Amino acid sequence: MIKVKDIAKAIEDFAPKSLQESYDNTGLQIGDPEMPVSAVMLCLDVTEEILAEARRRQCNMIVSHHPLLFSGLKQITGDTPTQRIVINALRDNIAIYAAHTNLDSALDGVSYEIANTLGIVNPRPLQPSAPDAMTGLGVIGDIKPTPKIEFLRRVKDALNVTHLKYSAQSPQIVVRKVAVCGGSGSSMIREALAAGADALLTGDLRYHDFTSYGYAILLADIGHYESELCTKKLFSRIIRGAIPDCVIYFADSESNPIAYI
Numbered sequence: 001m002i003k004v005k006d007i008a009k010a011i012e013d014f015a016p017k018s019l020q021e022s023y024d025n026t027g028l029q030i031g032d033p034e035m036p037v038s039a040v041m042l043c044l045d046v047t048e049e050i051l052a053e054a055r056r057r058q059c060n061m062i063v064s065h066h067p068l069l070f071s072g073l074k075q076i077t078g079d080t081p082t083q084r085i086v087i088n089a090l091r092d093n094i095a096i097y098a099a100h101t102n103l104d105s106a107l108d109g110v111s112y113e114i115a116n117t118l119g120i121v122n123p124r125p126l127q128p129s130a131p132d133a134m135t136g137l138g139v140i141g142d143i144k145p146t147p148k149i150e151f152l153r154r155v156k157d158a159l160n161v162t163h164l165k166y167s168a169q170s171p172q173i174v175v176r177k178v179a180v181c182g183g184s185g186s187s188m189i190r191e192a193l194a195a196g197a198d199a200l201l202t203g204d205l206r207y208h209d210f211t212s213y214g215y216a217i218l219l220a221d222i223g224h225y226e227s228e229l230c231t232k233k234l235f236s237r238i239i240r241g242a243i244p245d246c247v248i249y250f251a252d253s254e255s256n257p258i259a260y261i
Helices: 004-014 048-056 081-092 101-107 112-118 148-159 186-194 207-213 224-229 229-243
Strands: 026-031 040-045 061-064 093-098 121-128 137-148 174-184 197-201 216-222 247-251
Touching: 004 061, 004 093, 004 101, 004 229, 026 081, 040 048, 040 229, 048 061, 048 081, 081 093, 093 112, 093 186, 101 112, 101 137, 101 224, 112 121, 112 137, 112 174, 112 229, 121 186, 137 148, 137 186, 148 174, 148 197, 174 186, 174 224, 186 197, 186 207, 197 224, 207 216, 224 229, 229 247
Parallel strands: 040 061, 040 247, 061 093, 174 197, 197 216
Antiparallel strands: 026 093, 121 137, 137 174
16 A cells, blocks of 8 residues: 655655755645555645645645745645645645755756756766765756757757747857756856856746856756656656555646746
8 A cells, every 4th residue: 555655755855855966945844644545646846736636636745846845834725736735635644745955956856957958978067066976056067069959949849838038149059068956046157157168957946147247158948847847757757766556646637837929
């Protein structure tokens, strides 16, 4: 019988909680570790729609990348979506678990997944968690020399991205070394430059990131949501590798909270 704690252990064996950043809240957020699991739903964010879908599909555990609870709730009255999710998850006996920055920093974690999708070789952490460690935030590696615009087009195709912002003034003609960081990677720009990257691929870049650093490195912003959709595939691989008979669903109701026109 598969229990909530078995799913948690499989994920934490791959991405130890010790790797999470100080501000994070990785781990079991709602539910009993001893509860038997009928099926698991995988998502990027826990929303009311995803909780309802889990109920419809008879999943009594949700595994998400972004934590539902980053800090303590001062009241649970149902006034906000988060409060309603807590109330309904407890009522329906649906456990909620999150693996966030520990999954980002794990060996073969989120940034490694992006790097592999893009065909980046010799990947290593951009910001190692310890000297010579293969864990840490971001990844840097090499690709076959590729003209800048062709590289950006390949990124869009490989990651199924409809919109990509890039630094128009960057001087690179050919891209050879690429840094990637899933989620918000503006804090990694200086590390990417210091490591000799020709390009940094991430999400949540600000206007002044482009004006301050775009002259020196090709900055490519594919969006926070888009850069982390791969976490569902990663979770599935981790859980199935440890518990092959676990029933797993990808959330169909997941959607980008940011729209484009």
